[in-house]
Amino acid sequence: MSQDASALKERGNELFKARKMSEAASYYEKAEKADPSSPVYPSNLSAALYEAGDYLRCVDAVLRSWKLLETCPEAQPDLVAKLSIRLAKALCHGVSARAITHDLVTRRQDEICKLQDCATKLPAQGKTKKPDEDFTRVWDEWIHMESDLKSYDEKREACLRGFSRLPMFCKPLAQEELYFSIGHDPIIDLTAGWLNHPHPLKIDALPRDKLSELAFLFGGVGDGRHVLATVCGLHAAYKQLSKAKQRSFRAHLTLLDIDHSMLARDLCMLLLLHQLNSTSNTIIRTEIKATLMYTFIGAVMPPYCFERLRTIIGDLRRRLTATPPELPPWLHVVPESIPAIIKTLEHWSTLKKSTSRTLENHRYMSKLNPPDVSRMGADELRRWNMFMTQERESTKEFLHSARDADLVKIGVIPETVPPSRRRGYLLENMESVVDDYQKLYPFGQVRPIEDLWYQELKVLLPPEELRSRHPGFDNAWRTIVTQKNLDRTLRREALTHINEEWKPNVTLFAPKYSDPKRYPGGDGYPPLDADVLETAACIDLFNRRTGPNAHKQARYSIWILASEACGAFFEETAAALKALADRITLEVLCGGLSEELYKMHVKADTARSKEFPRKYTRMWLSNVPDYVHGPMNTIVYNIPNVQDDTQAALAFNCLANVGAFVDDDEYFHTYTLLTPPEIRRYMGCQVMNPRVTTEVAVLRPLALSRPLTELATQDELKTWLTRVLFNTVLPARSKMGMSKVHVPHNLVAFFGLLLYLHGVGYPSHWLCELLARILSGSVHSDIAPFRGEYPMPLSERARRVQPRRVRTDPWLVELETIIATAYYALPFSLAGAIPDDFSRDPRDIVVWGVQVKPARLFSTQSMFNPVSPYDFRTHLLFYRSDLMGPPAVINHLASIFEGKASPAPGTFFILTSQEHVQYETSIRFRLSRRRVEKMRKEKWSMVAYRNDSGHQATVPVAIEHWALIADSDGDFGLSESGLASRTVYESALEELD
Structure with missing residues (x-):
């Protein structure tokens, strides 16, 4: 044993004891090169490689050591025993881990058998006697595996x-x-990031081969708002690419949800967008955009929108039952998902529900209104009262610091009050002024006029071009604008028209609401507790993401109208789908998020088209992790499906139980x-x-x-x-x-x-x-x-x-x-x-x-x-x-x-x-x-x-x-x-x- 080799071995031993196996292995390799005649160095190397999980190199090192021992194995029987046991273990784990192939075993079969045979016959000596039980067990395990080696591949x-x-x-x-x-x-465009965590996807910086592999997954996709926003983001990025890069551009979006009714609803929206791209008639386009809006966030809808939705539902059923399905070229529904979706469409096509009953079940949960304190527990009520006290004090501080002219402008001091009296008026009427301000600007936000309209009638205001079709609506709207409320006569006229002519949004009615076992105590009507105008405000915020008002809050103006915000959003989305028609695929897949992703990971997703991606550039998981073991499940079953790229990632939020933590x-x-x-x-x-x-x-x-x-x-x-x-x-x-x-x-x-x-x-x-x-x-x-x-x-x-x-x-x-x-x-x-x-x-x-x-x-x-x-x-x-x-x-x-x-x-x-x-x-x-x-x-x-x-x-x-x-x-x-x-x-x- 040379002195240099011995010193290298000792250094390797120190690293081994410190659990630094890769570093230890490098010193054992150097020792083996310094003294290639000693079997100890490759033996120690094999021990370090085994501990590091490098089973292929471990086997090679074991067999090198054995080659040096083969001529006189009886000189070091304990070393032979160690090598033999280590070889069997490395072979077993190496084959299981696919590090050692059947061909390698066949090629080195003679050496393996000789070492095993020699170790079997040699008696172990000294304090490191060969443990016969371990020896027998590991070699029996290897013999069992070897007899069935091909099966590990096949x-x-x-x-x-x-x-x-x-x-x-x-x-x-x-x-x-x-x-x-x-x-x-809030609306999320995955090319821009996630909510308040901007992380722009630099598509123009991607190499051309990556440009054709852009893939986004939405699970659960829900109402599809983030899909539509991401399509808009992709279109904006596509327009910035050179012609050469545009030719390489391909994007795939997977719309995944466990709820087939949700996917049926999304498909109706997508076909309405396809229909929007098929006409240039201004009135028809306005009707289609109104149908999109009412389908998306409305509890009920005008009769002309209902007819369009009913036609789309029937058309979608026909398209999905065809062989193959007759869908726009950019839209694909996984075949296994179709039967359940059709079942929902059939349910909607025969549904007969009352408009008045639907509106009775609809509770407008505006974030601009205080919550129902009667539903609060003692602790929650105490916290709410403390919050409202602080809110009033903050409002008073703001009013004290504001200029008198500004207070007149925002409507809390009447214009009839002379300038010299305005400050006195404020101080004398502070409590009532605070009340007026908090009504106009609840929680610091602007209350749009349509919010007052919705509180009175619980329907979205139709687009101006279609408003004349609705008796009493023009008068009611003018009154809301000027007086901030409706008198009884105007309200009755509008509600009579709504209850007699408007129709329920059938896409809100899942089949479960008619099943007493799954929805006991129900009357067939869904509970519609929602702030639909919050969605409209979020859409408006998305629409102005690049304009001069991009950094203003969601509800920044009293004149935000749902029909204008939604109309602009659906116009942009439809234009993006039309421009990217041969560059984009929207795949609809019904199933559990982690179950479907794991099937992709192990290539068991046989129902999907072979060319569809199994790894994604970005994923938005919504709050699905709330129900499926949180980030533990996300990391094990979702992260492997994220592309290996520094810009690739997934994101999710917590909604179901955020207050628990x-x-x-x-x-x-x-x-x-x-x-x-x-x-x-x-x-x-x-x-x-x-x-x-x-x-x-x-x-x-x-x-x-x-x-x-x-x-x-x-x-x-x-x-x-x-x-x-x-x-x-x-x-x-x-x-x-x-x-x-x-x-x-x-x-x-x-x-x-x-x-x-x-x-x-x-x-x-x-x-x-x-x-x-x-x-x-x-x-x-x-x-x-x-x-x-x-x-x-x-x-x-x-x-x-x-x-x-x-x-x-x-x-x-x-x-x-x-x-x-x-x-x-x-x-x-x-x-x-x-x-x-x-x-x-x-x-x-x-x-x-x-x-x-x-x-x-x-x-x-x-x-x-x-x-x-x-x-x-x-x-x-x-x-x-x-x-x-x-x-x-x-x-x-x-x-x-x-x-x-x-x-x-x-x-x-x-x-x-x-x-x-x-x-x-x-x-x-x-x-x-x-x-x-x-x-x-x-x-x-x-x-x-x-x-x-x-x-x-x-x-x-x-x-x-x-x-x-x-x-x-x-x-x-x-x-x-x-x-x-x-x-x-x-x-x-x-x-x-």
Whole structure:
């Protein structure tokens, strides 16, 4: 051993002990070059490469070391044993991670076999005796993999497709259809950024190959306002390009929503825009723009607009039922989405509803009006009164500081008051002047005249060119303008015309409103609580984004009219669609956001056209993350679909429960168990803007895979994943109403996280070792699941309990389903960790169905219901009914997790994922066919229950009533030193020589 080589090795050892594996490997490589005759240097190199997850180079280094030992292996039997075990492990993980190919194994088969054979025959010596059990286990694992090596290539994509079909969320006990027909976001043009977070997309700076890959996703797309704005933004950018770049320009917009009624509504709007581009007749164009406005934000509409909308609905049905669909060349509807959309169109085409009843159900929720204090609780009322007191004081300060002439101009001092008396008039009448000012300028905003009109009649003022068609409207409008209110006669005349001639906006009526089971207590009319003029004001703000009034607030003038703002917006959008007709595609896709994006990620989106993008330049997710486990789900299932470009990103806001969180850190921690700065190191994602509780969250992917030195350590990773796992299988309770936090991730999502983390750069064996402990049936840890109410405080991060062994056996059967489904696509080798009775065949996992009856009925009436059937809280319990009843598990699950011995392992299990749940009628789930056949010999039953309150939802169903309904488609976490007697790296250090 040369002196230089020895010194290099020692430096490498120091770096190895410091967990700097890549740097250690570079010193071992230098040592090997300095002394190529010693097997120690390539052996140490292979140890560092293995720890770094570089399995291909590890195998090569092992075989170089073996070549030097081959002539006299008995001289260093312990080194031979280490090399042999390391080789088998590296081969297993390398093949699983697709780093080692079948061809490479074939090419080096002779060397691999010789090392294995020699290690088998040689006795180990000294303190580092070869652990025979480990040796046998890892080589048995490799032999098993090698015998089926081709399947890892041939079946990988099928397994990924199968995994993409597994539900990542717990189901609700009953399916609720949410229909948010009229949006409330300010208008967002994704080429400009996100709300108050400007981030202009420099399209002109893109190379030509990138110009043809512009792609934007909107999920859920909602009423499509951001799509239309982005089309306008793309058109503006297109006009600035050179002719050569214009020829390369292509843009794709995916309009994704889980609600088919929402997409049907958007398609009607798009066809109306197409119709607008098909005529030059001024009156017809005005009618079409009015129809667009009333469809977009109106509760009811004039008869001529209703006829146009009804015609469009019929035309859209005809177009979608044609083969292929007869749509404008820039519009595409994914075939699988068409049947549900047609169902909604058929519902609208036959709908007969009363205009007066529709308006009775419409509550104008103007932000310019004070809220209904009768609905407030004591604390909320106290805060409101304090706010109004402060608002009045601020108004008084403003009035004191304003010039008298300005106060006359804005209408709070009458013009008849002489100039010398104006200041005295103000001081003498301060309280009434404050009242007048706050009526004219509520909360510092200008109240448009149309707001007063809408409060009287609850309809949008028709465009001036069409107003003469409406008896009494001209007189009513002039009176509103001059007197700021309507007398009884004018109001009655206008309302009589509206109730007798106008028609309801049928696109606001989702089918669920006519279904008493899904909308109990309803009368077939939707609750229309909306500030429709706020949307008009947002559109006006967007229209003047580049003009002299661009920086003025949304409601800056009393003369803003919805018809003028909407008319200009739809004119610009239609012109943009016409100009970009052969340069743009709008794709309509019905489905869950993360489910559809993950299918794209694993190329299981077979219903989409092959040329459609799977990665996007920018995404707007609205507040969908509020319902689907927040940024944890977004990072794992959405971020991989963002293009690898510095300008690419996704954004979302928080609306459903923003008041629940103390701050942004608590928001991110509740869902991810990390703070925003930690997300980069743990999850390989950059949080560009974390201010989700006050603005929007903006995230972008980092280049993957990340260097191991920039990621969490193995102990940190295990601690975090332990917390994630424990809080997945035993989720905490949540508050009610607007403070309800939705955390529906199940074990499928946990596995999805592991697959994602491998792509981030974590070595396969790190993830495998973690799963092996779980699959053993118990885990030693000082971490406990959160048992409070969400949101989860940051103090929970540091909470530890006395180390103990917790049970994971209740969830092993579900892990069997997941592992068997994804087996050949798993990027880590579990062959040696899987229990003997586990299936490894994806074809063995099938869907079972049962007819169920409710054990109790859950109220669907109030958002403040602590046990709503619409909460994503369903777990399924399977148990030996001859040994126990459901309460023995459901009521004591926390104690069972903590180590309670009874009920015994193997006598019950839990599924956190379900294919379908309707607790009053039927449930579907996936299980191994082979396992169910074995269970039939015993008295197994199944019930559904809530995973937070423990309420049993269904009557037990015995196994003889389960039916096969579909074949298959295709001691851990101790982060503090001293808590564990033996750390991962202490084991790794023994690999050095």
